Amino acid sequence: MELVEKRNLSKKINYVAGFHQDDARLSLTYLAVAFLVLLIGGFLGLFQGLNRAGLLELPSWFDYYQTLTAHGILLLLVFTTLFTVGYFYAALSHTLGSLLPKVRKMGWIAFGMMMIGVAFVATTIVIGDASVLYTFYPPMQASPWFYIGLVFVVLGIWIAAFGAFINIANWRKNHRGKHTPLLAFFATGVFVLLFFGSIGVTVEVFMLIPWAFGWTETVNVMLSRTLFWSFGHTLVNIWYLTAISAWYVVVPKVIGGKLFSDGLTRLVVILLVILNIPGGFHHQIIDPGITETWKFIHVFMSLSIAFPSLMTAFAMFAAFERTGRKKGAKGLLGWFKKLPWGDVRFLAPFIAMVAFIFGGAGGIAQTNNQLNQVVHNTLWVTGHFHLTVGVTVVLTFFGIAYWLIPHLSKRELTPRINRLGIYQTIIWTVGMIFMSGSMHWVGLLGAPRRSSFSTYGDQATALSWDPYLFLLAIGGTLLIIGVILMFYIAIHLMFFAPKGETEFPIAEAEENVMPTPKWTERWGLWIVMFLAIVAMGYVVPLMDIIVNAPPGSPPFRTW
Secondary structure, eight states: OHHHHHHHHHHHHHHHHTOOHHHHHHHHHHHHHHHHHHHHHHHHHHHHHHHHTTSOOOOGGGOHHHHHHHHHIIIIIIIHHHHHHHHHHHHHHHHHSSOOHHHHHHHHHHHHHHHHHHHHHHHHHHTTSOOOTTTTOTTBOOOHHHHHHHHHHHHHHHHHHHHHHHHHHHHHHHSTTSOOOHHHHHHHHHHHHHHHHHHHHHHHHHHHHHHHHTSSSOBOHHHHHHHHHHHHHHHHHHHHHHHHHHHHHTHHHHTTOOBSOHHHHHHHHHHHHHTSSTTGGGGOTTOTTSOHHHHHHHHHHHHHTHHHHHHHHHHHHHHHHHHHHHTTOOSSSGGGGGSOTTOHHHHHHHHHHHHHHHHHHHHHHHTSHHHHHHHTTBHHHHHHHHHIIIIIIHHHHHHHHHHHHHHHHTBOOOHHHHHHHHHHHHHHHHHHHHHHHHHHHHHHTTOBSSOOOOOTTTOHHHHTTHHHHHHHHHHHHHHHHHHHHHHHHHHHHHHTSOBOOOOOOOOOBOTTOOOOOGGGGOHHHHHHHHHHHHHHHHHHHHHHHHHTOOSOBOOBOOO
């Protein structure tokens, strides 16, 4: 009886402190599978890079386009989604006191739905029935089971999103008049974007399923592409919003500082949600079925994201400087030396921040009509998103993993693993410099993306790409070393590191700061504004694409 009472007391303590072991098990499952997907996707990326450089001939039973499709979907969709849900469910558990039992159950159901979807998608790719790449543009047609798999993945995302909404709404109901904890506020923004942003691609997939089964003869290609990019553009901002949640809330605590401004942070989240979706057309600048006026409007909306991004840059470097000054830094840049460069929890996200400066500049260049015409179908674009996703987002995820996994598994980040993590971060960064840098450069020379290796009959221009493609292969080799190291570190921190308590680092606000405005909590208003701007950006062009549609396209298979 006494033992039972002790266990119940332990559960109550864990619940209040946000350490509910059932919640930890859920998040660790998401993270474990995420890093397994990273390992598989990383090897696929290596094979793809070696083939693109002409150094490896892939077998006919798993060719370049199967590799490219699997690599893109596993890393851009599956890895990032699993990590995001696992991270934010852990954040909700910690900051709100625990997940509600029904929300925890929804988390498991969401995970199961995603795994079913991934199984369908992966199987169709492996058997050679879905070499349609990450964007799965029609009129290229995959197996209908590929699209059905995507439906299961989206259903899993929706279930996870509504689980988060239920938990946050319950906390707000029981804490009227209080501000939602900052990480939970970030989670609200991310899950709002995940749900609403995925509606367009869901509609597209339900258009493609009867077409793939042969029940309908043709498909509206322009409508499909537009619906995809209403999601694809949003997904980029979901990654970004997830990354900056750690920049704002975790990194200041790691370096011994404090949150720069709670009010500014919440305003950045609101702006990123409201300004997000109308921007998809900047991925479709070369598409002839959309008028220049609507492309310009979407480009403008896309560039508007620069405002909260600049606010983020100001807030982060202000936090760095304040912390350095408190530690005795002198001079204009003396604070720079006071930062904890030997702590991988800081080093990885800091490099991610620096990379975003260059990634953002490249993204702005691609929104220019003339420049986009030059680089759109070249390796420049591939280099761009390897820089933004592969460094800014993924390195931040790695930085999160170094404290989140041992926190959940009740283990410690030892000095040895910290040092190994620094090596991993450096190897990853150098690998991306080689890969992304060579992709940018050779893209300017005209090397196409989405294409396997070819010299085009030993054409002189194509032969001039070879040195840069060789550098691409070097970068890919370094990156797979980084992937293996990160997978080892993640598994070690889950199962083999010494037992102990690891802090969930959340920065406190500065003293004597202005109170955060109450209007920041009006999520109903922000969602209405968000939907109104989406309608302004999409209703008229979508109606035009539907009403004035060409006859439609039958399916094509080029493999």
